Amino acid sequence: xxxxxxxxxxxxxxxxxxxxxxxxxxxxxxxxxxxxxxxxxxxxxxxxxxxxxxxxxxxxxxxxxxxxxxxxxxxxxxxxxxxxxxxxxxxxxxxxxxxxxxxxxxxxxxxxxxxxxxxxxxxxxxxxxxxxxxxxxxxxxxxxxxxxxxxxxxxxxxxxxxxxxxxxxxxxxxxxxxxxxxxxxxxxxxxxxxxxxxxxxxxxxxxxxxxxxxxxxxxxxxxxxxxxxxxxxxxxxxxxxxxxxxxxxxxxxxxxxxxxxxxxxxxxxxxxxxxxxxxxxxxxxxxxxxxxxxxxxxxxxxxxxxxxxxxxxxxxxxxxxxxxxxxxxxxxxxxxxxxxxxxxxxxxxxxxxxxxxxxxxxxx
Numbered sequence: 001x002x003x004x005x006x007x008x009x010x011x012x013x014x015x016x017x018x019x020x021x022x023x024x025x026x027x028x029x030x031x032x033x034x035x036x037x038x039x040x041x042x043x044x045x046x047x048x049x050x051x052x053x054x055x056x057x058x059x060x061x062x063x064x065x066x067x068x069x070x071x072x073x074x075x076x077x078x079x080x081x082x083x084x085x086x087x088x089x090x091x092x093x094x095x096x097x098x099x100x101x102x103x104x105x106x107x108x109x110x111x112x113x114x115x116x117x118x119x120x121x122x123x124x125x126x127x128x129x130x131x132x133x134x135x136x137x138x139x140x141x142x143x144x145x146x147x148x149x150x151x152x153x154x155x156x157x158x159x160x161x162x163x164x165x166x167x168x169x170x171x172x173x174x175x176x177x178x179x180x181x182x183x184x185x186x187x188x189x190x191x192x193x194x195x196x197x198x199x200x201x202x203x204x205x206x207x208x209x210x211x212x213x214x215x216x217x218x219x220x221x222x223x224x225x226x227x228x229x230x231x232x233x234x235x236x237x238x239x240x241x242x243x244x245x246x247x248x249x250x251x252x253x254x255x256x257x258x259x260x261x262x263x264x265x266x267x268x269x270x271x272x273x274x275x276x277x278x279x280x281x282x283x284x285x286x287x288x289x290x291x292x293x294x295x296x297x298x299x300x301x302x303x304x305x306x307x308x309x310x311x312x313x314x315x316x317x318x319x320x321x322x323x324x325x326x327x328x329x330x331x332x333x334x335x336x337x338x339x340x341x342x343x344x345x346x347x348x349x350x351x352x353x354x355x356x357x358x359x360x361x362x363x364x
Contacts, residue, residue, distance in 0.1 A: 221361025
């Protein structure tokens, strides 16, 4: 039982994220629809050159203007956006700019509550999280006693600290922002109890798993929907390269030489031992159409071919990660859904399925 992630309008753009994968994607997708498991043999030629051609790259948006000398991370703005929702504006020295962070408040804040961090996919809007717009988070968490924290931005940035400023994507230092700068501000502003979990879809799934592994004990639980979790195997390399280059980014500006030490250091599959003791939930579909596709679905061809392809690749990635966890004796709840493409309808369905794992980790 598994599903994927990307917004109705961003499925097309997120499709660009895996355009390189689509060179073989039709074959992978067709195999998935037929009920078979795609094999790495079918993508043997898909190596480090898996980049999205310039003519097919999505718009990276306006590069945020950087400001040096910002001092300590600080909340510089706050607005009420709903009955249980606020949006903070945070001055981040790590990112050298102001960043928006949306927060859903607990149903009952009469006592300190835990915090769930939710990460977006490659679309990474500066204005609002896909979880708010498409993922059903406001309705699902309306009766839950948890703070839900959703950073805005990070388009094609992999939620990691880049070594260099990228000419197209700008400065990405999201690991520092999410793990060092943001939590103390949230904990000081709201009545939190210090217990945290993290989850994400697609690029955000890989980011959530990576952050949980690189900061053992920080997050009691982690959930990944339709993600790839290796940075160095065939599928992981192709996924990351196509994600970063989908908006014109240069992967060499992220972790240096392709396949080098920093790529290995960010590989959740290689470093899975760091997740021992963490509550883990994984989900993915096969790439075949399901209940969220019909003849009236906007951009149906993109949803089926591109979204189906990305999900079929995520399925292989999830199987590889599942096998790695099993080999180490690390417990995880893994849901392989019978159908589903890489789209928000299926991730929305995953929230209640992942909640038992996440709520256990959060102690609620």
